Amino acid sequence: MHNESLSKKNVFHLKKITGSKAFSTFTAALLAILLGLVFGFIVMLIASPPNAVPGIFAVLTGGFRRIADVIYYATPIMMTGLAVGFAFKMGLFNIGASGQYTMGMFFAMYAGFFFNLPRGLHWIVCVAMGMLGGLLWGLIPGVFKALLNVNEVITSIMFNYIGMFLVDMWIQTTPGMYVADKARTAYLPASAQMPSLGIPNSGVNISIFIAIAIAILLFIVLSKTTFGYELKATGYNRHASTYAGMNGKRNIILTMAIAGALAGLGGAFAFLAPSSIPGSSVTYEPINVIAPNGFNGIAVALLGNSSPIGIIFSSVFISHIQRGGTQARLFGYEYEIIDVVISVIIYFSAFVMLMQEVAKKALRQLLDSLKRSFGKKGAEKASDAQPAAEIMAEPELSEVEKEGQK
Amino acid sequence: MEDNYIIEMLNITKVFPGIVANDNVTLRLKKGEIHALLGENGAGKSTLMSILFGLYQADSGEIRKNGKVVKINNPNDANALGIGMVHQHFKLVEIFTVLENIMLGDEPTKLGFLQRKQARERIMKFSQQYGLEVNLDALIEDISVGMQQRVEILKMLYRDNEILIFDEPTAVLTPQEIDDLMEIMREFARSGKSIIFITHKLNEIMAVADRCTVLRKGKCVGTVNIKDTTKEELSRMMVGRDVSFSVNKADANPGEVVLSVRNLSVPSSIHKTNAVRNVSFDVRAGEIVCIAGIDGNGQTELVYALTGLERPSGGTITLCGRDITRASIRNRSKTGMSHIPEDRQKHGLILDYTLEENLVLQRYWQPEFQNKGFIRFDAMRSYATRLIDQYDIRSGQGPVTIVRSMSGGNQQKAIVARELDKDHKLLVAVQPTRGLDVGAIEYIHRQLVSDRDAGKAVLIVSFELDEVMDISDRILVMYEGEIVGELDPKTTTVQELGLYMSGAKRSTVKEMSYA
Numbered sequence: 032m033h034n035e036s037l038s039k040k041n042v043f044h045l046k047k048i049t050g051s052k053a054f055s056t057f058t059a060a061l062l063a064i065l066l067g068l069v070f071g072f073i074v075m076l077i078a079s080p081p082n083a084v085p086g087i088f089a090v091l092t093g094g095f096r097r098i099a100d101v102i103y104y105a106t107p108i109m110m111t112g113l114a115v116g117f118a119f120k121m122g123l124f125n126i127g128a129s130g131q132y133t134m135g136m137f138f139a140m141y142a143g144f145f146f147n148l149p150r151g152l153h154w155i156v157c158v159a160m161g162m163l164g165g166l167l168w169g170l171i172p173g174v175f176k177a178l179l180n181v182n183e184v185i186t187s188i189m190f191n192y193i194g195m196f197l198v199d200m201w202i203q204t205t206p207g208m209y210v211a212d213k214a215r216t217a218y219l220p221a222s223a224q225m226p227s228l229g230i231p232n233s234g235v236n237i238s239i240f241i242a243i244a245i246a247i248l249l250f251i252v253l254s255k256t257t258f259g260y261e262l263k264a265t266g267y268n269r270h271a272s273t274y275a276g277m278n279g280k281r282n283i284i285l286t287m288a289i290a291g292a293l294a295g296l297g298g299a300f301a302f303l304a305p306s307s308i309p310g311s312s313v314t315y316e317p318i319n320v321i322a323p324n325g326f327n328g329i330a331v332a333l334l335g336n337s338s339p340i341g342i343i344f345s346s347v348f349i350s351h352i353q354r355g356g357t358q359a360r361l362f363g364y365e366y367e368i369i370d371v372v373i374s375v376i377i378y379f380s381a382f383v384m385l386m387q388e389v390a391k392k393a394l395r396q397l398l399d400s401l402k403r404s405f406g407k408k409g410a411e412k413a414s415d416a417q418p419a420a421e422i423m424a425e426p427e428l429s430e431v432e433k434e435g436q437k
Numbered sequence: 438m439e440d441n442y443i444i445e446m447l448n449i450t451k452v453f454p455g456i457v458a459n460d461n462v463t464l465r466l467k468k469g470e471i472h473a474l475l476g477e478n479g480a481g482k483s484t485l486m487s488i489l490f491g492l493y494q495a496d497s498g499e500i501r502k503n504g505k506v507v508k509i510n511n512p513n514d515a516n517a518l519g520i521g522m523v524h525q526h527f528k529l530v531e532i533f534t535v536l537e538n539i540m541l542g543d544e545p546t547k548l549g550f551l552q553r554k555q556a557r558e559r560i561m562k563f564s565q566q567y568g569l570e571v572n573l574d575a576l577i578e579d580i581s582v583g584m585q586q587r588v589e590i591l592k593m594l595y596r597d598n599e600i601l602i603f604d605e606p607t608a609v610l611t612p613q614e615i616d617d618l619m620e621i622m623r624e625f626a627r628s629g630k631s632i633i634f635i636t637h638k639l640n641e642i643m644a645v646a647d648r649c650t651v652l653r654k655g656k657c658v659g660t661v662n663i664k665d666t667t668k669e670e671l672s673r674m675m676v677g678r679d680v681s682f683s684v685n686k687a688d689a690n691p692g693e694v695v696l697s698v699r700n701l702s703v704p705s706s707i708h709k710t711n712a713v714r715n716v717s718f719d720v721r722a723g724e725i726v727c728i729a730g731i732d733g734n735g736q737t738e739l740v741y742a743l744t745g746l747e748r749p750s751g752g753t754i755t756l757c758g759r760d761i762t763r764a765s766i767r768n769r770s771k772t773g774m775s776h777i778p779e780d781r782q783k784h785g786l787i788l789d790y791t792l793e794e795n796l797v798l799q800r801y802w803q804p805e806f807q808n809k810g811f812i813r814f815d816a817m818r819s820y821a822t823r824l825i826d827q828y829d830i831r832s833g834q835g836p837v838t839i840v841r842s843m844s845g846g847n848q849q850k851a852i853v854a855r856e857l858d859k860d861h862k863l864l865v866a867v868q869p870t871r872g873l874d875v876g877a878i879e880y881i882h883r884q885l886v887s888d889r890d891a892g893k894a895v896l897i898v899s900f901e902l903d904e905v906m907d908i909s910d911r912i913l914v915m916y917e918g919e920i921v922g923e924l925d926p927k928t929t930t931v932q933e934l935g936l937y938m939s940g941a942k943r944s945t946v947k948e949m950s951y952a
């Protein structure tokens with residue numbers, strides 16, 4: 032009898048922890064990553080069986096040898112991830128982060144080349160210009176959505192293309208920006224480059240701190256302000272937010288503008304990074320390709336469950352896998368195969384996150400069948416296991432529980 | 438005797454965070470009976486039935502079918518055992534047709550192709566046998582709630598279910614549809630099916646049920662034979678005290694006009710015609726005006742136009758002397774309008790927000806709850822705690838409960854509390870007591886009367902004649918988008934009201950007085 036009440040207490044405790052929102056999202060993310068890695072491994076096995084084990088090992092650990100680079104490459108996708116995640120909180124699917132990113136890059140570079148400003152101020156103005164460029168490119172789909180009820184997915188896809196072609200054209204036709212024989216942009220003046228963190232052979236710079244600060248700021252906006260309250264309310268139930276008198280049109284425009292600004296900052300951060308070789312800079316090749324960092328932002332946001340704090344971590348993770356991937360080349364994998372593997376890992380993880388509830392159900396069934404195979408002998412233990420399994424189980428309930436503890 | 442039970446739920450216990458939803462509950466269902474399940478809002482009725490249907494697993498206790506212990510892990514298991522359920526909030530795919538919804542999950546196929554014709558014939562057979570009229574090719578989103586419910590019922594028949602669970606089926610139906618449903622349930626019982634029927638309306642239990650099990654705060658109070666009991670006894674078992682079924686109120690003392698509607702027309706969302714046609718009326722401070730009518734005669738659209746959810750195509754609306762015909766919803770709210778919406782889950786609540794977040798949904802922007810754009814969480818908490826207390830909103834974790842997890846009736850109470858407590862001059866309430874237990878209805882009715890006595894204007898849309906006759910000071914009857922009569926509940930009869938509602942009678946005198 033005594034025993035029973037004790038175990039019941041433990042169960043409650045367990046339920047409390049495992050039921051918390053953060054915990055359940057975190058475990059789901061880990062599970063997603065694990066499954067992503069399994070599929071990545073399968074691709075490597077198919078491509079080159081003998082090298083698969085050291086290859087996947089390189090993918091997993093390679094990033095640890097290049098921590099500065101991991102951080103450097105994480106920054107832009109953190110920003111595009113925030114751009115997608117923030118809009119998603121309002122129920123908007125901002126697939127246009129690429130275009131906003133590219134537009135941000137162009138504005139920032141333009142300021143870099145043609146604004147004559149003192150050191151220390153120049154790069155700040157460039158960053159601000161990048162933000163402005165992205166903002167404009169997010170604002171337009173927002174206006175279309177709010178005033179004309181045009182689906183933001185369609186407009187923002189179109190704006191990815193329009194943005195990319197415009198920027199490529201502008202760059203190629205702006206004297207002083209483009210080096211035609213190298214088919215890339217010219218080197219940015221040093222004053223336009225962001226202060227480096229001083230790590231040799233790495234472009235890592237202070238933008239990572241700005242990005243993290245912005246993520247924290249967004250977290251505060253979302254969880255503590257009336258604007259965040261309205262935004263999430265609209266995302267959860269558009270009808271009820273209208274009923275409550277929230278200004279849906281204004282909020283849609285504002286949200287898309289902010290999302291665009293975030294992606295624009297990503298573009299600025301990526302191209303204003305300092306070069307480790309003096310006299311050079313990061314350059315852009317206008318070859319009519321939509322910036323992949325925008326799409327990676329979608330994966331980052333999904334894996335981070337659209338939470339600004341989650342996105343900080345998911346962007347670093349994805350950057351880590353990407354850096355590790357370059358190391359796998361040492362084991363004879365072609366560049367393209369590595370790209371496939373990385374994409375499989377990233378997108379599969381993100382996909383699994385999307386299918387959280389399904390994954391939980393599968394896990395529960397696994398636990399259930401384990402329980403059954405333990406049979407009668409484990410009757411007591413089984414009753415212990417039950418509530419824990421349950422948390423994974425009931426879609427409605429677990430959703431409720433994980434939200435419950437914020 | 439004992440082998441008569443088709444389903445036995447023995448000593449069922451189910452714990453949710455912060456609340457024991459079912460505490461050692463036992464329910465035995467005889468073959469061929471209609472068994473009512475009665476209990477206050479949040480007593481655990483839906484939870485118990487969800488366990489039988491495999492949506493939840495009990496923490497302890499067992500379920501037997503025909504005396505044999507069975508394990509129901511999911512709705513598929515339940516289905517295999519012949520158990521079907523019509524949920525409190527329907528679970529249909531809006532963009533599928535009726536036929537597709539009924540087939541879904543149990544499609545007859547041949548070489549991988551759907552055998553629609555076969556399914557159609559089978560459904561038509563049931564439809565005729567039990568008088569369940571549906572249009573198989575209509576989309577769910579286009580059909581009335583009553584028909585959606587018939588679809589849910591056909592789904593159960595199609596799957597050959599012999600144990601049918603109805604979770605508050607009558608809350609969304611019109612009186613006529615309720616009578617039909619009762620007849621259908623009797624027919625089911627006659628053909629050997631066993632029925633569990635959840636309702637808050639004691640008249641319905643007295644009319645169709647053979648036995649009734651009463652729950653109170655998760656515990657089983659007992660099971661009684663309907664033959665040997667009365668409405669009063671049932672409500673005493675359920676609430677633990679005597680409940681008065683009629684409203685005690687003094688005569689109204691109407692003051693100045695608060696809401697004034699002139700020649701209002703509102704377009705219909707489905708058809709090209711106007712759903713509300715040239716409607717004029719006033720609501721004064723200190724009176725309760727009820728709009729009576731059969732569902733679908735323009736009441737929804739009228740309320741949408743009054744509250745700003747839809748733009749009228751003509752006419753004017755004046756609130757407290759201000760023309761609000763084109764005002765924003767926030768502006769109407771500031772001018773003094775409160776609104777208890779018809780669809781609590783669509784408009785009234787953000788289901789994924791907590792109870793406290795929902796309780797400030799109309800007020801979060803006021804200085805009391807925010808400072809320079811930052812939410813004042815402490816103020817929100819203490820405000821929510823007060824409302825929860827005052828209106829007896831029951832939930833597992835109080836202010837931080839996610840509203841989605843709350844029982845249907847308690848969700849409704851949260852909306853009522855929020856709208857009544859908000860500073861207002863006019864309350865527009867559509868079916869304010871839908872889904873509430875008798876105790877809660879008594880309480881809400883008293884609140885509405887005291888709101889009136891405090892000098893507020895109250896406009897209620899209700900499909901329930903008893904409620905209309907009981908609570909109103911004045912009745913306006915709507916028929917086909919027009920107000921066809923103004924009646925005094927003290928001098929009119931239910932029969933006369935019925936004649937107006939069905940369009941058999943109309944008076945134009947009152948309308949003209951506004952012209």
Ligand SMILES: Nc1ncnc2c1ncn2[C@@H]1O[C@H](COP(=O)(O)OP(=O)(O)OP(=O)(O)O)[C@@H](O)[C@H]1O
Pocket residue numbers: 427428431453454456458476477478479480481482483484485525831832833842843844845846847872
């Ligand atoms: N998924 C869930 N998670 C947490 N708590 C829940 C959940 N479902 C129900 N509850 C809680 O269990 C209690 C019983 O709820 P239930 O829905 O069974 O009530 P009910 O008797 O059907 O009430 P009503 O008449 O209002 O529909 C409520 O207090 C509710 O808050």
Ligand SMILES: [Mg+2]
Pocket residue numbers: 482483484525604844845846
């Ligand atoms: Mg219920």
